[in-house]
Amino acid sequence: TQLLEQSPQFLSIQEGENLTVYCNSSSVFSSLQWYRQEPGEGPVLLVTVVTGGEVKKLKRLTFQFGDARKDSSLHITAAQPGDTGLYLCAGASNTGKLIFGQGTTLQVKP
Amino acid sequence: GAGVSQSPSNKVTEKGKDVELRCDPISGHTALYWYRQSLGQGLEFLIYFQGNSAPDKSGLPSDRFSAERTGGSVSTLTIQRTQQEDSAVYLCASSLVSGGLLNYGYTFGSGTRLTVV
Numbered sequence: 001t002q003l004l005e006q007s008p009q010f011l012s013i014q015e016g017e018n019l020t021v022y023c024n025s026s027s028v029f030s031s032l033q034w035y036r037q038e039p040g041e042g043p044v045l046l047v048t049v050v051t052g053g054e055v056k057k058l059k060r061l062t063f064q065f066g067d068a069r070k071d072s073s074l075h076i077t078a079a080q081p082g083d084t085g086l087y088l089c090a091g092a093s094n095t096g097k098l099i100f101g102q103g104t105t106l107q108v109k110p
Numbered sequence: 111g112a113g114v115s116q117s118p119s120n121k122v123t124e125k126g127k128d129v130e131l132r133c134d135p136i137s138g139h140t141a142l143y144w145y146r147q148s149l150g151q152g153l154e155f156l157i158y159f160q161g162n163s164a165p166d167k168s169g170l171p172s173d174r175f176s177a178e179r180t181g182g183s184v185s186t187l188t189i190q191r192t193q194q195e196d197s198a199v200y201l202c203a204s205s206l207v208s209g210g211l212l213n214y215g216y217t218f219g220s221g222t223r224l225t226v227v
Contacts (some may be wrong), residue, residue, distance in 0.1 A: 042218025096207035
């Protein structure tokens with residue numbers, strides 16, 4: 001069974017601080033995706049990483065895929081209140097199905 | 111439509127009753143998924159439809175749960191004899207899958223919040 005473990009599960013920080021969310025597994029995934037979800041809505045895709053060691057940047061967000069394609073991290077620089085939400089990592093199996101981590105709830109206080 | 115549409119958005123039902131949840135995926139998306147999410151938690155996989163292949167039902171928690179996808183488009187998730195532990199948000203998503211690989215991300219609907227009282 002493929003499992004993804006996210007840490008931390010909950011993070012409360014002040015505006016302007018940096019943070020990193022981790023996503024780890026003992027399984028290899030063909031790709032790994034990060035989603036952000038706001039209350040009452042479905043998750044929205046932020047990024048897909050495919051190649052081991054790949055790094056992608058979206059403004060203040062930096063995503064990294066581990067060399068062995070088993071783990072990933074999301075780093076946010078200078079967090080803002082608008083970054084508040086539930087962040088989910090998801091690994092793609094070789095059948096097109098996504099396995100989701102438990103999520104990280106981020107609260108950024110002004 | 112432009113996005114994934116789910117109905118109803120909220121459903122309150124009495125324990126023991128049956129419920130049907132509907133999902134209209136993005137036109138042309140070959141794959142359709144159902145997930146369940148408890149408050150503030152991750153997503154629990156339920157079932158996956160891909161083209162004309164037999165669905166992956168490995169996530170359905172009991173035989174009270176079933177789903178079908180008609181004409182490769184609309185899907186209905188049915189929960190029979192609902193129990194209080196079935197209370198959750200049920201999310202539907204669609205995507206393009208080619209050669210068994212997920213080429214793009216999922217597009218999710220806003221979910222159906224099911225409350226069993």
